[in-house]
Amino acid sequence: MQLSYWELKNWFTNVDFTIVGSGIVGLHTALALRERFPKAKILILEKGILPQGASTKNAGFACFGSISEIVDDLKNHTEEEVLQLIQKRYAGLQLLRKNVGDQVLDFKPFGGYELFLKEDEALYEKCLQKIPFINEIIKPLFKTDVFSKEVDRFNFGNIFEYLIFNPFEAQIDTGNMMQALLKKAHENDILILNSQTVTSYQEGSTNVEVIANGITFKTNKLLFTTNGFASKLTNNQVQPARAQVLLTKPIPNLDIKGTFHLDQGYYYFRNINDRILLGGARNLDFEAETTTSHDTSTLIQNRLEELLKTVILPNQDFEIEHRWSGTMGVGNHKNPIIEQLSNHVYCGVRLGGMGVAIGSIVGQELADLV
Template identity: 60%
Template sequence: MTLSYWEIKSWFTNIDFTIVGSGIVGLSCALRLKDQFPKANILILEKGMLPQGASTKNAGFACFGSLSEILDDLKSHSEEEVFNLVKKRVNGLQLLKETLGERAINYQNYGGYELFLNDDDLFEACLSKQVDINRLLQPIFKKDVFSMKPNSFHFKKVKEHYIFNPFEGQIDTGKMMEALLQKAQSKGIKILNNITVEGFSEAVDSVKIKTNSVEFSTSKLCIATNGFATQLIKEDVKPARAQVLITKPIDNLHIKGTFHLDKGFYYFRNIDNRILLGGGRNLDFKGEETTDFAQTYIIQNKLESILKTVILPEIPFEIEQRWSGIMGVGKLKNTIVKSLGNHVYCGVKLGGMGIAIGSLVGKELAQLIAYHD
């Protein structure tokens, strides 16, 4: 496609900051840059019709982690690192709410529940560490986070008690992204969809960007593509597909809150009187290390089985939709926010916690760029 003089002049000339990826990190970064540089010409490039990675393809959990997940993190991270991980997630969620307002994202503080299968000894392990973890997190929340509650939702094949966290919440991620997009556009930030960045090269005072439809130069380039990052840069981040399904509306669905099951590998919630259920990556870690948005029989079959036998054992349901999102993960749960050259930066590897930390990673990325400007 050949662009006109007017198109090149209006969209691809005198670009101060180009951001690749219009998800929560890319948009948050753009908004922060606009605050710091009000006259800056900011362009966001998105390869999908909508933000394509995980920002609108997740379960909408406004969470910082279940007790078993925190215990698992302590196997590969120090107590100080785990404390800082949780603190960053909490601060990121607060920043998201401050940026958009709770109503705009339909934030609901219904709490989070961790369920344990009857044949799982993880429940006892979690109970034995509950006091220690509450003590570790006390400086953040000023009270105990985890407590035990009876199984009042009548789930089957799970232990009679679950571990409750009153600080967890849920949002509507479609509304979140809609609000972020509207806010960015209202500030004059340009967003172009269906445009794929194929490569870039640094010059002395600029970066040349090659896309599937146009080549142009920008003063600064920011990579915010998370699970797709290795298509452009060499960093320690791998794609991780998360498969999800949702039922048709169910009458008198009294389930309320966010729920984790089987070490957090499965998660579900009530949204619009439907059950949204995702997970199963542990059934095929290697196979789910992909940027392909397809679904697989082994995982979808397992999700349906959990619906039938655990969540809705006596309630008829129909599945209405299935989809996948692509996260960015690594061996450790640290995000990668760094300079990759004189004019190139990245903010990637959110580890499945994009809602919690995406706003903060975007802010950190903008601050890094401003520092080097």
């Protein structure tokens, strides 16, 4: 494509920072760079019409890990690492609230619950037993006990009597969040170009030559914030993980309020405008769900519907109105990758399904690294 003089001058000349990806991480990186470098030219390239990964496709959970997730994390991470993960997630949520504001986020601190299916008795007993221990190791962060037992008052089906409650969880409006961040970026003279796929780049001694949609330009620094899509251009150990979601039509007299977790975080649901939003089930077929496709699959959608019928809404009729999926970035460790790849190239990726919680702080740390 041949660009005009004006297009070249205003968008692709004297670029200081080019950020690939306009999700939570990319926008927070850009805003943090703008604070540090008031006169820099900052360009964000986004391959979708909207952020292509999970930033506008997630369930809107302001959470830092259910108790079964934390118990599972302790199998592969030290106590100190797990505490640091929770600390980073919680700090990230506070930064997001500060940057966007609770009113805009439609922040609803209803608390979070974990429920356990009758066939998961061993996990249920283990998590009940671990409550005092988990509360003790995270008490320095929250100054009080976080997890407690509560009798199920929602009339769920096929579960054990007690839910595990966490008062520090909340719901947010993902669409409001991203609109506010995009607006803030525009107000701070951050250039955003959509439908721009970066196909390659070549690093020189003083800058990086970037090719996107056949357009070639130079930038002083190149930053990848593409999370689940990162491995294509950065060679990082980040795997895409598709998260599938469904949404019911409005349900009269719906008496479910909060954020809910099931099976070590592989299932999650919440109320929204008298509807139930339910997602997850990628553990049914990890190999097939290691994809950047935004299709949905019959296997997983059927399982989600089955959970609605037998567990979440066992005594109510419902209809499905909408289905979608998003792409997360996962790996063999829950810590995000925030690193300098070469002299002028950086990345902030692998958010491990916790993008809402840690996206803001990953963006801040990436900008600090630059």
